[in-house]
Amino acid sequence: MRIVTVGDNCMDVYTSSGKAYPGGNPVNVSVYLSGLGAEAAYVGWVGSDAYGEMMxxxxxxxxxxTSRITRAEGRTAVTCVEMDGSDRRLGDYDEGVNAQFSLTAEDVHFIQAHELVHSGIWGHADPYFALFKEKGLLTSFDFSxxxxxxxxxxxPPYVDYPFFSYTLEDEYIRQRLRKVQGRGAKIAVATLGENGSLAYDGVQFYRCGVEQVNVVDTMGAGDSFIAGFLHARLQGRPVQECMEAGARTAAKTIGYFGAW
Incomplete structure (x- = not known):
C-alpha cells in the first residue's frame, strides 16, 4: 500500500505553553498512515528556518x-493554537513558504508511483488533481x-474520497454529500465531531459513532479519521468498516497533546 500526501504543513504553536508540534493535514495523514503500516510519503515545502528542520x-x-520535501528560503508555516478545555481553537496563521507551493515534473513523477494521493483545502495541490486522475491514481481530498x-x-469529478468537517447529522450535510458524490466521487464522507461520521456512496448513507475515550486534545482527530478510513478502503473493506477504522484511529489521537 503506497500512499502519498501533498501540500501544506505547519508548526502548531500552543500559546499557553509555547510548545510547537508538527502538523498540517497532508503531513498528519501521512504520519497516521505510516503508523497503520502503509508505505507513506509526503511532498511539500518547509522554510529554511529551525521549524523547517524540525518538521x-x-x-x-x-x-x-521525506525525499520530496523542499526547503525553500523563508519561514515554515505556523498556526497559533489556544486550548478551550480539551478542545483546540486555531488562531493566527502564517502561511510562510507554503503560499508559493507548486509541484515540479520530478514531484509529479514521484507521485505517480503511488496508489493514492491525498491533499487538503489549504494545500495548493488542487490544480493537479485532474492530472492525478488522468494518471490513474486514486484521489482523496479534505475540504475541512x-x-x-x-x-x-x-x-469532486477528480476526487474519489472527499472529506468534510461538520457538526450535526442533518438534511444540509446529507444534501451536500449527495451533491458531491453525484459529481463523480466514489464515497463522500463528513466527520461530525462528537457526533461521529456520515458517508454516502450513491446508494445509501452510512453512520458511525465515536469511541468513548478521555479527550486531551482534539488536534488531528479528523486527519487521523481520514487515514484510518483510507487504509481500510485500500484493503478492500466495506464502507461501514472503513468508518469504524477511522473512528478507532481518531480515538487514539485525541488522547494526547498535538496532532501526533
Whole structure:
C-alpha cells in the first residue's frame, strides 16, 4: 500500500505553553498512515528556518518518506493554537513558504508511483488533481469545514474520497454529500465531531459513532479519521468498516497533546 500526501504543513504553536508540534493535514495523514503500516510519503515545502528542520526530522522519524520535501528560503508555516478545555481553537496563521507551493515534473513523477494521493483545502495541490486522475491514481481530498468553497463544485469529478468537517447529522450535510458524490466521487464522507461520521456512496448513507475515550486534545482527530478510513478502503473493506477504522484511529489521537 503506497500512499502519498501533498501540500501544506505547519508548526502548531500552543500559546499557553509555547510548545510547537508538527502538523498540517497532508503531513498528519501521512504520519497516521505510516503508523497503520502503509508505505507513506509526503511532498511539500518547509522554510529554511529551525521549524523547517524540525518538521522534516519529525516526519522522517515517523517512517514517512521525506525525499520530496523542499526547503525553500523563508519561514515554515505556523498556526497559533489556544486550548478551550480539551478542545483546540486555531488562531493566527502564517502561511510562510507554503503560499508559493507548486509541484515540479520530478514531484509529479514521484507521485505517480503511488496508489493514492491525498491533499487538503489549504494545500495548493488542487490544480493537479485532474492530472492525478488522468494518471490513474486514486484521489482523496479534505475540504475541512469549507462546505461552500468553490472547490466543492469544481474538484469532486477528480476526487474519489472527499472529506468534510461538520457538526450535526442533518438534511444540509446529507444534501451536500449527495451533491458531491453525484459529481463523480466514489464515497463522500463528513466527520461530525462528537457526533461521529456520515458517508454516502450513491446508494445509501452510512453512520458511525465515536469511541468513548478521555479527550486531551482534539488536534488531528479528523486527519487521523481520514487515514484510518483510507487504509481500510485500500484493503478492500466495506464502507461501514472503513468508518469504524477511522473512528478507532481518531480515538487514539485525541488522547494526547498535538496532532501526533
Amino acid at each position: 522534516i526530522d519529525a516526519i522522517r522519524e515517523k517512517g514517512v518518506d 469545514d469549507r462546505l461552500q468553497h468553490e472547490l466543492t463544485e469544481s474538484l
